[in-house]
Amino acid sequence: MFAYYLDLALHSLKRNKMLTALMIIAIAVGIGASMTTLTVMHVLSGDPLPGKSAHIFYPQVDPTPADWNNPRHPLAVMDDRSALELWSARRADRQALIVQSPVKVSAPGVDRPPLQLTLLATTSDFFPMFEVPFAYGRAWTPADETSHARVAVISSDLNDRLFDGADSVGRTVRLKDSDVRIVGVLKPWRPTPLFYDAQGGFTGNGYETSYYARPEDVFMPFQSALEVNDGNFFQFTCWGGGPPVPGHLEGSPCLWVALWVELDSAAKVADYRAFITNYAQQQKTLGRFANTDTRMLDLVQWLDHQQVIPKNARLQTWLALAFLVICLFNTVGLLLAKFLRRAGEIGVRRALGASRRSVFAQYLMEAGLIGFIGGIGGWLLTLLGLWLVRRQQTPYADLVGLDMSMFVTTFALAIVVSLLAGALPALRASRVAPALQLKVY
Amino acid sequence: MQIQPILAALKKHRLATTLIAMEIALACAVLCNAIFLIGDRLSAMDLNSGVDEAALGVIVVTGFEPKQATDLNARMVSGLGAIPGVESVHVVSSVPFGPQGGVNGITLDQEGKHVGAVVQLYQGEAGSPEALGLKLVAGHLPAAADYQPILGQDYMPLSSQVLITRALAEKLWPGKDPLGKEFWGAKYRFRVIGVVANLSVSQYTENGEHGAEWCVFVPVQAGGLLAGTYLIRAKPQDLERVMTAARLAVPKIAPQVVLDHSGSHTISHLREQFFKNDRAMAGMLVGIIVALLGVTALGIVGLASFWVAQRRRQIGIRRALGATRADILRYFQTENFLIVSFGIVLGMVLAYGLNLMLMQYYEVPRLPAYYFPVGALVLWGLGQLAVLAPALRAAAVPPVVATRGV
Structure with missing residues (x-):
């Protein structure tokens, strides 16, 4: 089922390339900005003597x-x-x-x-x-x-x-x-x-x-x-x-x-x-x-x-997280428009016996796929952001880099964010009443 | 243009409309505060040092004993003074954006009961106020006899005739004539003989209770604790060359001392270094704003394009029934204006809330009211720009579409 939904999602993403690109860019930029600042915070707030x-x-x-x-x-x-x-x-x-x-x-x-x-x-x-x-x-x-x-x-x-x-x-x-x-x-x-x-x-x-x-x-x-x-x-x-x-x-x-x-x-x-x-x-x-x-x-x-972490770094993190929320709203709006456009298609699937749950899963899959591709973009933008941070003349500039845990976090965050973004539109899609849609055809 | 049918259409897409309005509201909140923080950083960087920055540089050396101070000062002043283009060399304790100066609490009575302020004490030898280019607004500069030696293990002369800044005078004696007034710092007594327009502390931090220009200039003779920091004055066009020559000359003039390479520069350069964090912060905020407006615009373009595609048939019907292209264009523009307006109303409330939060945790001042209409105008403009392309595409839909099937 997973492979089939993945195939459907890819198909759907290809159908409206412009909209897909917009959603991926929004997720990538949001992830890039927030992961850059979170990585800086991760470096600054690390435990200097782990375990001790x-x-x-x-x-x-x-x-x-x-x-x-x-x-x-x-x-x-x-x-x-x-x-x-x-x-x-x-x-x-x-x-x-x-x-x-x-x-x-x-x-x-x-x-x-x-x-x-x-x-x-x-x-x-x-x-x-x-x-x-x-x-x-x-x-x-x-x-x-x-x-x-x-x-x-x-x-x-x-x-x-x-x-x-x-x-x-x-x-x-x-x-x-x-x-x-x-x-x-x-x-x-x-x-x-x-x-x-x-x-x-x-x-x-x-x-x-x-x-x-x-x-x-x-x-x-x-x-x-x-x-x-x-x-x-x-x-x-x-x-x-x-x-x-x-x-x-x-x-x-x-x-x-x-x-x-x-x-x-x-x-x-x-x-x-x-x-x-x-x-x-x-x-x-x-x-x-x-x-x-x-x-x-x-x-x-x-x-x-002692408030060791510089205030500027904290402030930047809050701004970047607010920014990620904006990107999230953006994606929800676009996904919603996109999914509901396909109400007729959903009606056919439902009429042919697909359960609400499987319609929900299918559309969530599509959202997750957008998140994954957005995550790759976000990872590249994070590397760019960290390169910019290293160019600043702060005493911690040379310490800032993306370690394994933050690399994994980047993708986890991207997928979680887009699943969150996809949940509402997918839920709406799964609620489409098949009879109403079929009448149009 | 009738608003009623637009509202009715938006009601059908309640969720999508709400989401895009929420996005605009959040963008509005972040935008207002980010622009405000940029303004805040820029005004911090606007600090008036009160000295002729373009004509001044400073050489800082360390690693010598107090007993070597007099000899070192003599060699440095004559050695640096011999560099072609140097107009004067003076021994000072610090300069704006130079080494951290002495920061002291001062009191308005000898017993130390009435706390005045926490100020920075600049010390300098005869001629240094003139070399710094301090602008006197009341009283007079120290006379030759006012430059006293620092004795024994003291930090400065026990009783000095000093210059203070206008800002400090206003802080200590609001609305009164400061000339002739006295204040104390532990056992040291100071009497005000002149007031200068501006002079900033050497390393201003916004934390804690002190002003950027709460400064005192104490005239002293060079030697003892006053050694190691040399103020160089040259013509602005010569300064860069003079400072390079001076840094190279120090190892020859005094082989045993250590030159502070990062601290020995023109004051303009030190100023730039001092504000690099603020500049980086402002740059980061500009980046956030650009990305934010970009993403919001993309959201509007995406949704509007989608709606245009969805309504092609209806647009065709309207055109067939006599609506002009301009009517269709205006329909989408008005629709966007309404959505953005919902967003802005909510955004104002959020912006105010965000500002209250920042005020509490980051000591940011209150957001001035004029930021709200400015933020609203920016977002209205952005919305109209973003919707223009999809709206034009809608206007181009031919009436014949109405006669075709789906």
Whole structure:
């Protein structure tokens, strides 16, 4: 029956080529526009740590003073004292401190001008916790942290630029004025979005899209990084007149350090929540905190809270979906006109014994076929749309591409849309009363 | 032309008519809002920087120590100044569309109780307001003695004589004369000596509570924290060449610093870069509108063609009974006008609803009322254009058709 209906549908589509072409174009354009924007959204809203993100948490406390008129408690980052105290308590399965700073990088014996890159001051748990892949060497040890060792892990991109991609473990890079030994080189690593940096407001320049920037190029133990790059640290915000020495934030009334923790069971999550609540209470008793607000969101909640996905991308998706609905109405109108034109033909089929159900199936088949052909057109238009998106100079431009799941979605959407569009006209067609139609002939 | 028979005919095709009217209604809603969003982006891109963009460029370097600042400034100013065509080089903290400048909350009292605004503080050495081309509308520019050194670990002089923008003056002291007024940012005191027409913040974002032109110019001496950003002025026709030469000259002037390649350009170029997202958004919206009008027109053409084909016999009968070609043409045009009008009435309501939704989630302003008649005119025009070809085909049906069988 399927083959027969397919044959009938092809016949019918060939009979009125203009109308068929109009319907296919409408579906293709609608699918193309909405799949382009949905693919961008799919890339932007992906889970950066699939399977693990539910165990990664972002604890926050609020060290700001009482007279500080801040509507958003607690703010995105902490002061160094709170962060270090929470970190060194080691109540989580893994914990990592995070601070970024701009740093001048060169390599002794490598003839090229110095580079201005970003240094991530962090702790050794960062690498296993975020599943960072190593090409050569390994992360530093907790012992390196306590001894303030001058060691670093570099990105594969920096390794290519300085050492032409060779195994550079044991070689030296100069960060600002200090020589630092390389202990590890990463494989190409591009978490999307750059979740652990999602603290907002740092870069000022288009920070909305900086969540899709590349990761840092140099990683160093927290204390060593603070020493090596002293004078180049920037606060998220400060109170009481800011840091006494610009660029040196240790012990200052400033927010600038982030903490991430990994908690592998629900019980541990509850324990950790209690731990930071107690910590805030205790700090209030000590007179250091004015507010006891705390918050601990998991990774996905935190990205959501930070509104990581650019507003423009969301807006475009809504517009494109509205557009798809318009194309849908268009197709329904045209199919309806087309099917009812054939009332006489339907009357004959019904009179010869076809059930309503089989008439319905036949016309739905025709709608589905239009959807499939429209889907091919939509897929080509999606590729064109994505090519246009990649030509825009957004930080995520190079990430945008059609993966297998979105490819399948394109066709599924096209067929579902046209079946939806076909349902009403096919239903009307199946309701045609045979006697009335036969009278005309 | 009688409307009654047309309405009667449309009633027979109630479902198809409703669908095409719904399509037009949705198109109307999306069209009004998309055109409005384009206007919104274009007006954002219209930001008045208040400086002579065509004659200015900026060189940004990083990777030096504060103790090297004075030496670096001296070498850069003389080195860049030696490039043929350069009219002047000044050390500034930032420029519109340049590096992110210092953003501070300011208060109108020393105790910090009365919050004034969140403003950007531009710092510059003597001669930089003139080089920027700031237009003074009240008071006077800082005198030579007003350019003070930044001492110790301070961010700026403790007490400064500053310029503010007209927009900031209106924000802080509405309707009052701002000259001589004072404000504070933590321990730093500022006294207004002049008001400039316009000056935009370096990296304006529409999020949060700050104005595009809430700016303060603080006169200081170069050195310490004021180093690394150099304002170059040249004749507009020389500027592109001068900036290329300047970027090439930096490694020779100061081999140890790092040139910010993407940030060292003419201000016009930086402006273009700054608005690239807005331009992309506007382009995308134009694409949506074109595709939308195209699809709607195709829908109208398809349905009208279909109806013409279906009614060939009736048209023939009407022609045989004395209707002219013009009568037939007008019949289909009026029919289309009626359907589009139904769509527009519904579309206005939808457009308003969509705008309310956008206002709530995307901080978009309210849709001005004149967009509604404009959107209606566009759709009426589109409908008439789309129906013209099928209607002409209908008008060409000869009366003899009436005498033939189906």
